Every structure is written in structure tokens, then in C-alpha cells.
Amino acid sequence: MLSHRLYKIFPYVLIAPAMLLVLLVSLYPTLYSFYLAFHRNRRGVLEYVGTRNFEVIVNSDAFWNSLRLTAVFGIFFVGLVMLFGFLLALVFNRNLQGGGIYMTIIFIPWMLSEIVAGVMWRWMFLPQLGVLQNALSPLLGDITFLATGSGALGVVIGATLWRSLAFAMLLLLAGLQTVPKELSEAGMIDGANRWQVFWRITWPLMLPTTQITFVFLTIQAVNAVGMFLSITQGGPGTATDVLSLQMYREAIEFFNFGYGAALSVVMFVINAVLAFVYISTLRAQHAFD
Amino acid sequence: MTVKRQVIERESLGHWLRRHENHVLHGLLMLLCLVMLFPILYTFITSLRPQGFGLSRELFHPDGLYLGHYERLLSQPRFLRNILNSGINSVGGALLTTFVTACAGYAFARLRFVGRSSLLIFILAMMMLPGITSLIPLFKIASDLDIRDTYFVMIVVYGTYGIPFGIWVMKGFYETIPRELEEAAAVDGANPVQTFLYVIVPISLPGLIAVFLTNFVFNWNDFLTALILLSSTDMKTATVGLFDFQSQLEGNNSELLNAASILIMIPGLLIFLAARRSFLRGMVEGAVKG
Structure with a gap:
């Protein structure tokens, strides 16, 4: 029975090209980074060094500084983008007339390359010439944003928030729209005010989407390197030298593959934990059935 | 007396907001759109000025828009x-x-x-x-x-x-x-x-x-x-x-x-x-x- 056998093999034929690419280009390099993490590059030859790369990492101030900066960046970025994204999603959920036009405009920054966004934001904050540098500096005690640690981090947070706001809003809006309108209307009829309807009906029902958006943005924050490369390159000094940037520089600029790979293993672990949370949340919603 | 009047005024402000809620939201959204587009518009305006014009206070060069940068880029191999x-x-x-x-x-x-x-x-x-x-x-x-x-x-x-x-x-x-x-x-x-x-x-x-x-x-x-x-x-x-x-x-x-x-x-x-x-x-x- 040709057709019977065909029926059995066909699904695997269909997924084979995708699987092959994912295995070769995503999984294999990730596993290879574990191998590299236990070696060092000496004149182009890999040399086994055991756990020394990790010992160096744990004992280096630069690593802890990077980890702290990544956390600070992540907390501000995720917090702000969730807050504004949520407020915006509530507004768009009201189906205002012309809402589509607003949404399209708000989405434009997400469609720009990180380096294009970086050029724009650096230009606005360039010492002496930047329009926002000159406008905001007097309000904040005459600071030169890109030359101050917290100022430079603030610019990157602002730029990343600007780029990601619409995306976060869209995910949260999708969650809001899964809440049936009848439920909140019923709540209103029963005498609840809007505040109560939101906290007792809308919020619990969209909690899973909120969690997914939160994890998604956290992963984005941990791995954000493009905006840092294009705006601060880690400066001034090491004030914005986040984990991903340090990893990039060690491996690509200094050919320190072992050390860079060890750093990427550390990041892999952080990501894997977040991915696990993400997937279990999706699974609880039966997304894989 | 004063207490009572305050209550009335606050109610009427709340009323006003509720009545014009959609207008207020439209206004806020337009403002947000402006903020979102600002970096792009500012970059675009800058690109239409001659080199070194960043120091000037005027928006554009008195001779008008300068297209030289675009010409230069589009002819650069x-x-x-x-x-x-x-x-x-x-x-x-x-x-x-x-x-x-x-x-x-x-x-x-x-x-x-x-x-x-x-x-x-x-x-x-x-x-x-x-x-x-x-x-x-x-x-x-x-x-x-x-x-x-x-x-x-x-x-x-x-x-x-x-x-x-x-x-x-x-x-x-x-x-x-x-x-x-x-x-x-x-x-x-x-x-x-x-x-x-x-x-x-x-x-x-x-x-x-x-x-x-x-x-x-x-x-x-x-x-x-x-x-x-x-x-x-x-x-x-x-x-x-x-x-x-x-x-x-x-x-x-x-x-x-x-x-x-x-x-x-x-x-x-x-x-x-x-x-x-x-x-x-x-x-x-x-x-x-x-």
C-alpha cells in the first residue's frame, strides 16, 4: 500500500527541512558554545582549560558590573514598557474611531533597524548638538547624557522603550480581547464600577497573556545588545557594559572565544529558565494541542 | 458652604472628563504619535540640511532644502x-x-x-x-x-x-x-x-x-x-x-x-x-x- 506508507512518512518529509536548519544553525552552535566554554583560543588552536573560564568570570568585577547593569536595564525597561503598554492596550481596547491609524504610527519604530534607531537617538543626545540634549539638560541639572553613566543608560532605556512599546501593547491587547465583553457588561449591570470590573474580571482573565508578555520582554532585555552597540558601545567607561555587550566584545573583537562562550553559557542558563517559564505558561493554556 | 462648593466643582470636572472622554483619549493618542514620530522626523529634517548645519538655530538653510546628501549617497558605489x-x-x-x-x-x-x-x-x-x-x-x-x-x-x-x-x-x-x-x-x-x-x-x-x-x-x-x-x-x-x-x-x-x-x-x-x-x-x- 503505497499511499498508506506515504501517509506515514509525509509529515516527517514536510518538517525535515525546517528541523535540519534549526538543528544545524540554532541547536548545534548552542551546544558548541558549551564545548568552547571549556577551552581557550591560543593562536587559533583550541586548548582545554577545564572550568577556568568560569572561574575567571565569577572572579571578575567586570562580570558582576555587567550583570548588575543588565538587571538595572531589565527592571526599568520591562517595568516601563509593561506599564505604558498596558495603559495603551486599555485605550485601544475601546475601539476608538481611527484607532488603526494611531496603531500604525505607534508601530513604526518597531520596524526600524536597531542601528537606524541608534543613529537617530545618538543624534538627539549628541553633546552640544543634540536637540534633546539641549532641551532636557537644563531640567536635569546640566548633564551631558552620553557622557554620564546613568544618563547613557537612560538614553538606551528610552530608545528601547520607544522601539518596543507598540509590540508589548499589541500582545497585551490580544490578551484583553480574549476577555468576553459580556462578562464586563454583566459586572456593570450587577452594580460594579469600572475599577472593580477591571480588577475582578478583566485582570484575572488576561493574567496568562500578561505573564507571557512579561517573560518575552525580559528575554528581550537580557539579550539586548544592538541598541547598546549603536548608542553607547558600553560607555562612558564601563557604565553601560551589559552582559551581552561584554560577550560580544570578548569573543568577536578580542577573539577570546572560550571566555565569550563561557559568558554565553551563563546567558543561556538565564534564557533557558525564562524560556521554561514561557513555555509552561503557554502549555497551561493548551497552546500545543 | 465652601466644602459643599468644592464637591460640586469636583463632580462637574469628573462629569466633564466623562463626557469628553473620547476627545481626551484622541488628544493623548495624537500626542503619543507625535512623540513616537519625533526622532524620525527630526532625523529627516536634519538630512535635508547642509553639512555642519546642526549648530544653527534655524530649521532649514535659507536657500531651502538641501538634497546633496541623498545625491551623494545614491551615487556612491x-x-x-x-x-x-x-x-x-x-x-x-x-x-x-x-x-x-x-x-x-x-x-x-x-x-x-x-x-x-x-x-x-x-x-x-x-x-x-x-x-x-x-x-x-x-x-x-x-x-x-x-x-x-x-x-x-x-x-x-x-x-x-x-x-x-x-x-x-x-x-x-x-x-x-x-x-x-x-x-x-x-x-x-x-x-x-x-x-x-x-x-x-x-x-x-x-x-x-x-x-x-x-x-x-x-x-x-x-x-x-x-x-x-x-x-x-x-x-x-x-x-x-x-x-x-x-x-x-x-x-x-x-x-x-x-x-x-x-x-x-x-x-x-x-x-x-x-x-x-x-x-x-x-x-x-x-x-x-x-
């Missing part, structure tokens, strides 16, 4: 080469993604097979481990194989990055196709391969186009992967070229730099504006199963 490279890599990668996810998405949406759900989770897990943790080994592997600075490596890598998202979107698309179509084809004697090729693929064109366009824009905008895998001037993409440009020009000819960033922004922006509906829907499906 290196810039055009960067754009061409971006085009080749983006189209190639997006085509690869579209082809493999059109196939895999169908299997995940409609066919029953052993390991279906775990393979789907595996692919999603790969999406959650973003490029960055695999970039360093990828750099090493590409160097060892001597395939850095090639279209081949960029197309394969871009093609792979789009897979999880593409499968998610295509799977969602196939699930909206009524099962009766496949059943009718089976009754007519078509085997699963024929059903897929002659019944499903032709009506899935809108989904395929959406996957292609979205991935084209992602690839076009990619900066980090290209920065790591490309180092020869001839092979660099527009985004990497812009990065080099940034370190050379900033401060002394920011106007030219801004013109370059505007030109590089245009293709992605136009595609997004033309196909915004499928973009927005695809992105929701890609992250939260809608």
Missing part, C-alpha cells in the same frame, strides 16, 4: 553595494523561511504523527533562545568552514532565524482552512502529497506572502548577525555599513549620516505600511497563540 547585499540576503533568507515553514506548518497544523507536540515545543524553545547565545559559536564555525562573508551563510542563518515565527504563523493560517476541502480531495482520490500541493498551497498564498514580507523586513533590519558574520567591505549589508558610517561621520557630518539612516529605513517602512494588517496579526500569533 559602496553604499549601493551595501544596499544590494542587504537585498540579496533578505530576499534569500525570507524565501528559504517561507518554503520550509510552508511545509512544516502544514504538518503541525493538520497531520497526526509521533512526536508532533514535542517537536513543536522544541522549535518554540529555539525561538526563545535568541540568536545572541549562538552567535559566538556561529562566528567560530563560519570562520573554520571559511564561509564568512558569503551570501550563502547569511541566507541560511536568516532563513533559520525566521523558522519558529514562520511555523507559528503558517500553522495558524492552515488551521483556518476548512477541513472539508481536504476531505473532498481525498474522496476524489488525491493522496496527501497531492492534496497539499494542489489544494492547500494555492489557497495559502496570503499566509505565505505574510511570512515572506515579515521575514524580509526582519532580515533587512538585522544588524547584529551581519555585524558578526560579515567583515569585507564588498559583502557588508546596509546596516553594518551604517554602523561603520556612524563612527566615521558623527559630529562632523551628522547630516549625511542621518540621510543614510533614512534611506536604509525606507524599504522596511514601506512594506510595513503596505501590509500592516498581516504584520500585526502575524506578530500576535508569533508570540501569543491568538
Whole structure:
């Protein structure tokens, strides 16, 4: 029975090209980074060094500084983008007339390359010439944003928030729209005010989407390197030298593959934990059935 | 007396807000749109001023708009080469993604097979481990194989990055196709391969186009992967070229730099504006199963 056998093999034929690419280009390099993490590059030859790369990492101030900066960046970025994204999603959920036009405009920054966004934001904050540098500096005690640690981090947070706001809003809006309108209307009829309807009906029902958006943005924050490369390159000094940037520089600029790979293993672990949370949340919603 | 009057005034303010709620929201949204567009508009305005004009207080040069930066860029072979490279890599990668996810998405949406759900989770897990943790080994592997600075490596890598998202979107698309179509084809004697090729693929064109366009824009905008895998001037993409440009020009000819960033922004922006509906829907499906 040709057709019977065909029926059995066909699904695997269909997924084979995708699987092959994912295995070769995503999984294999990730596993290879574990191998590299236990070696060092000496004149182009890999040399086994055991756990020394990790010992160096744990004992280096630069690593802890990077980890702290990544956390600070992540907390501000995720917090702000969730807050504004949520407020915006509530507004768009009201189906205002012309809402589509607003949404399209708000989405434009997400469609720009990180380096294009970086050029724009650096230009606005360039010492002496930047329009926002000159406008905001007097309000904040005459600071030169890109030359101050917290100022430079603030610019990157602002730029990343600007780029990601619409995306976060869209995910949260999708969650809001899964809440049936009848439920909140019923709540209103029963005498609840809007505040109560939101906290007792809308919020619990969209909690899973909120969690997914939160994890998604956290992963984005941990791995954000493009905006840092294009705006601060880690400066001034090491004030914005986040984990991903340090990893990039060690491996690509200094050919320190072992050390860079060890750093990427550390990041892999952080990501894997977040991915696990993400997937279990999706699974609880039966997304894989 | 005073207490009572205050209460009345506060009520009327609340009333006023409630009555004009939609107007207030429209106003706030317009303000937000202005804020979101400001960096782009300011960059655009800057790009229309002659070199070194950044110090001036006037918006434009008294002689009017200056198009010299755009003329210079569009006649510069290196810039055009960067754009061409971006085009080749983006189209190639997006085509690869579209082809493999059109196939895999169908299997995940409609066919029953052993390991279906775990393979789907595996692919999603790969999406959650973003490029960055695999970039360093990828750099090493590409160097060892001597395939850095090639279209081949960029197309394969871009093609792979789009897979999880593409499968998610295509799977969602196939699930909206009524099962009766496949059943009718089976009754007519078509085997699963024929059903897929002659019944499903032709009506899935809108989904395929959406996957292609979205991935084209992602690839076009990619900066980090290209920065790591490309180092020869001839092979660099527009985004990497812009990065080099940034370190050379900033401060002394920011106007030219801004013109370059505007030109590089245009293709992605136009595609997004033309196909915004499928973009927005695809992105929701890609992250939260809608």
C-alpha cells in the first residue's frame, strides 16, 4: 500500500527541512558554545582549560558590573514598557474611531533597524548638538547624557522603550480581547464600577497573556545588545557594559572565544529558565494541542 | 458652604472628563504619535540640511532644502553595494523561511504523527533562545568552514532565524482552512502529497506572502548577525555599513549620516505600511497563540 506508507512518512518529509536548519544553525552552535566554554583560543588552536573560564568570570568585577547593569536595564525597561503598554492596550481596547491609524504610527519604530534607531537617538543626545540634549539638560541639572553613566543608560532605556512599546501593547491587547465583553457588561449591570470590573474580571482573565508578555520582554532585555552597540558601545567607561555587550566584545573583537562562550553559557542558563517559564505558561493554556 | 462648593466643582470636572472622554483619549493618542514620530522626523529634517548645519538655530538653510546628501549617497558605489547585499540576503533568507515553514506548518497544523507536540515545543524553545547565545559559536564555525562573508551563510542563518515565527504563523493560517476541502480531495482520490500541493498551497498564498514580507523586513533590519558574520567591505549589508558610517561621520557630518539612516529605513517602512494588517496579526500569533 503505497499511499498508506506515504501517509506515514509525509509529515516527517514536510518538517525535515525546517528541523535540519534549526538543528544545524540554532541547536548545534548552542551546544558548541558549551564545548568552547571549556577551552581557550591560543593562536587559533583550541586548548582545554577545564572550568577556568568560569572561574575567571565569577572572579571578575567586570562580570558582576555587567550583570548588575543588565538587571538595572531589565527592571526599568520591562517595568516601563509593561506599564505604558498596558495603559495603551486599555485605550485601544475601546475601539476608538481611527484607532488603526494611531496603531500604525505607534508601530513604526518597531520596524526600524536597531542601528537606524541608534543613529537617530545618538543624534538627539549628541553633546552640544543634540536637540534633546539641549532641551532636557537644563531640567536635569546640566548633564551631558552620553557622557554620564546613568544618563547613557537612560538614553538606551528610552530608545528601547520607544522601539518596543507598540509590540508589548499589541500582545497585551490580544490578551484583553480574549476577555468576553459580556462578562464586563454583566459586572456593570450587577452594580460594579469600572475599577472593580477591571480588577475582578478583566485582570484575572488576561493574567496568562500578561505573564507571557512579561517573560518575552525580559528575554528581550537580557539579550539586548544592538541598541547598546549603536548608542553607547558600553560607555562612558564601563557604565553601560551589559552582559551581552561584554560577550560580544570578548569573543568577536578580542577573539577570546572560550571566555565569550563561557559568558554565553551563563546567558543561556538565564534564557533557558525564562524560556521554561514561557513555555509552561503557554502549555497551561493548551497552546500545543 | 465652601466644602459643599468644592464637591460640586469636583463632580462637574469628573462629569466633564466623562463626557469628553473620547476627545481626551484622541488628544493623548495624537500626542503619543507625535512623540513616537519625533526622532524620525527630526532625523529627516536634519538630512535635508547642509553639512555642519546642526549648530544653527534655524530649521532649514535659507536657500531651502538641501538634497546633496541623498545625491551623494545614491551615487556612491559602496553604499549601493551595501544596499544590494542587504537585498540579496533578505530576499534569500525570507524565501528559504517561507518554503520550509510552508511545509512544516502544514504538518503541525493538520497531520497526526509521533512526536508532533514535542517537536513543536522544541522549535518554540529555539525561538526563545535568541540568536545572541549562538552567535559566538556561529562566528567560530563560519570562520573554520571559511564561509564568512558569503551570501550563502547569511541566507541560511536568516532563513533559520525566521523558522519558529514562520511555523507559528503558517500553522495558524492552515488551521483556518476548512477541513472539508481536504476531505473532498481525498474522496476524489488525491493522496496527501497531492492534496497539499494542489489544494492547500494555492489557497495559502496570503499566509505565505505574510511570512515572506515579515521575514524580509526582519532580515533587512538585522544588524547584529551581519555585524558578526560579515567583515569585507564588498559583502557588508546596509546596516553594518551604517554602523561603520556612524563612527566615521558623527559630529562632523551628522547630516549625511542621518540621510543614510533614512534611506536604509525606507524599504522596511514601506512594506510595513503596505501590509500592516498581516504584520500585526502575524506578530500576535508569533508570540501569543491568538
